[in-house]
Structures are given as C-alpha cells and as structure tokens.
Amino acid sequence: MSTIYKSDAGANEIQRRYREALDSWPVPAEHLRVPTREGETFVVASGPEDAPPLLLLHGSGANTTMWRDDVASWSRQFRTYAVDLLGEPGLSAPSRPPLDSDSHARWLDEVLEALGITSAPIVGASLGGWVALDYATRRPERVTRLALLCPGGLGRQKSGWLAKALLLRLFGPSGIRRSAGVVAGLDTPQARPVLDNIVLTFTHFKPRMERLPVFSDDALRRLAIPVLAIVGDRDVLFDSQGTAHRVHQHVPRATVNVLPDVGHAIFGQTDPILAFLRG
Numbered sequence: 001m002s003t004i005y006k007s008d009a010g011a012n013e014i015q016r017r018y019r020e021a022l023d024s025w026p027v028p029a030e031h032l033r034v035p036t037r038e039g040e041t042f043v044v045a046s047g048p049e050d051a052p053p054l055l056l057l058h059g060s061g062a063n064t065t066m067w068r069d070d071v072a073s074w075s076r077q078f079r080t081y082a083v084d085l086l087g088e089p090g091l092s093a094p095s096r097p098p099l100d101s102d103s104h105a106r107w108l109d110e111v112l113e114a115l116g117i118t119s120a121p122i123v124g125a126s127l128g129g130w131v132a133l134d135y136a137t138r139r140p141e142r143v144t145r146l147a148l149l150c151p152g153g154l155g156r157q158k159s160g161w162l163a164k165a166l167l168l169r170l171f172g173p174s175g176i177r178r179s180a181g182v183v184a185g186l187d188t189p190q191a192r193p194v195l196d197n198i199v200l201t202f203t204h205f206k207p208r209m210e211r212l213p214v215f216s217d218d219a220l221r222r223l224a225i226p227v228l229a230i231v232g233d234r235d236v237l238f239d240s241q242g243t244a245h246r247v248h249q250h251v252p253r254a255t256v257n258v259l260p261d262v263g264h265a266i267f268g269q270t271d272p273i274l275a276f277l278r279g
Contacts, residue, residue, distance in 0.1 A: 010204025036110040039093025042084040047075030053120040054078035057128030063090030070270045105138040121145035137219045147228045152212035155242030220250035227254045228276040232262030
C-alpha cells in the first residue's frame with residue numbers, strides 16, 4: 001500500500017472512512033472481490049440480478065462512493081457494478097499498469113468475465129472516462145453506450161493548475177483545502193462535504209501524475225455506439241471546449257453537454273445520464 005499512500009496510517013484512515021461510507025450505501029449492495037492479473041478488484045453491485053448490467057468507473061483520487069447520489073436511481077433500471085479502479089484510494093489492488101498499453105483493457109476483460117458480463121454500457125468520470133474510452137476503442141463489441149463526465153484523453157490536459165496547487169499545499173491543511181477546491185472546482189457551501197473527503201484523500205494519497213494518452217481522431221471515428229459527453233466550462237484539468245469540439249467533430253453518434261460555471265467535479269446529472277442509458 002505504501003506505493004500509493006504516504007503512510008500506512010494514512011492508508012488505514014482512508015480505507016476506514018471508505019468502509020463507513022459503504023456501510024451507508026443508499027441501496028442494498030453486494031461487495032465482490034474479483035481476482036485479476038493486476039491483483040484483486042473490488043466491485044459494489046446493486047440492483048436486480050436479472051436487470052441489464054451497467055458499469056461505473058470513477059475518477060482519479062476517488063472510489064465507488066463517487067456514485068452514491070446516482071446509484072439509487074440507476075439501480076432501479078440496471079444491475080450496477082461500481083468498480084474501484086486499480087491504484088486509486090479504494091479497495092482494489094494498488095497496481096498501476098501503464099496507460100500507453102492495453103493493460104487496462106485486459107484487466108477489464110477479466111473483471112467483466114468474472115461478473116458474467118458480455119457487453120454493457122459504461123459511465124466513466126475523468127480517469128474512469130479515459131478507461132471507458134480506451135476499452136470501447138479496443139473492445140467495441142463489449143460496450144453498448146458511453147456516458148462520460150469530464151473525460152480525459154480528448155481535450156488538452158492542462159498543467160497551469162499544478163504549480164498553484166503545489167504552492168497552496170505549503171500552507172498546511174488550509175492550503176490543501178484551497179488547492180483541492182481549485183482543482184475540483186468546488187467553491188460552494190453545498191460542496192463542503194465532498195471537499196472534506198477530497199482533502200482527507202489527498203492528505204494521505206499519492207495520485208498518478210502522468211498525462212493521459214490522447215485518443216486519435218481515427219480511434220474516435222470508429223466509435224459506432226451512442227456517446228454522451230458532459231463537461232464543465234470551468235474545468236482546470238482538461239480543455240472542455242477542446243473535448244466538446246473533438247467529440248462533435250469525430251464521434252459519429254455523440255451528444256455533448258457543456259455545463260456553464262461548472263468545474264472538473266460534475267454533480268446533478270443522474271437523470272440526464274439515465275435518460276441517455278435508456279435510449
């Protein structure tokens with residue numbers, strides 16, 4: 001665990017908080033542990049077992065709790081599988097396979113096989129959106145729809161925020177809070193509980209710092225499935241206008257929603273995404 005956390009004590013605190021959140025999951029859920037070549041993968045399954053499957057992939061520095069405001073609605077229509085990504089502050093293995101390879105696709109092959117899923121729609125956010133896109137471009141027969149929140153790998157990945165965030169961190173807990181607010185775009189009183197969790201995580205967690213590989217125009221043109229991309233126009237991590245332009249230009253069956261005055265963290269999209277998933 002020391003590879004992705006700053007200390008064992010910090011890792012234990014994050015995982016303790018995570019397990020508490022799982023105990024208050026808004027709907028009945030099953031906790032699954034799937035063996036893969038990259039190590040164990042933790043999955044939270046909700047909804048009727050005979051309902052069509054829906055895969056949920058969270059962003060960097062997060063875990064399945066990202067979906068707690070959505071899962072009560074989505075699990076009425078789908079058997080939702082919220083997957084803890086590898087190398088992130090959840091309960092999956094700390095492995096971080098290279099992004100510029102098919103490692104994540106092979107990992108997801110094993111996860112889906114273990115879950116008995118031949119094909120499914122995927123909802124992915126940020127890094128999870130990149131993983132979803134990577135899988136759809138490599139395994140088009142296994143992905144039926146893509147709903148992407150602030151996805152990586154499309155618009156330019158910005159770096160100007162990093163220097164400001166690192167400077168703010170020098171001011172201790174208050175600086176970490178301000179830098180987390182800058183990165184996530186969480187500057188409202190309503191977002192305070194989310195910001196509290198982000199501050200706890202990044203006090204103890206060592207995030208991936210490499211740039212996400214960018215998908216080629218040709219790869220995007222090959223996406224024959226319906227794609228919904230939702231971005232915030234104040235995102236400091238990715239160029240939202242660039243993301244919107246490339247999706248509009250190159251993805252044949254795409255819908256793009258640019259949300260005004262919204263940063264990298266996007267909330268309140270439960271119903272629009274459900275409508276898209278239902279077709």
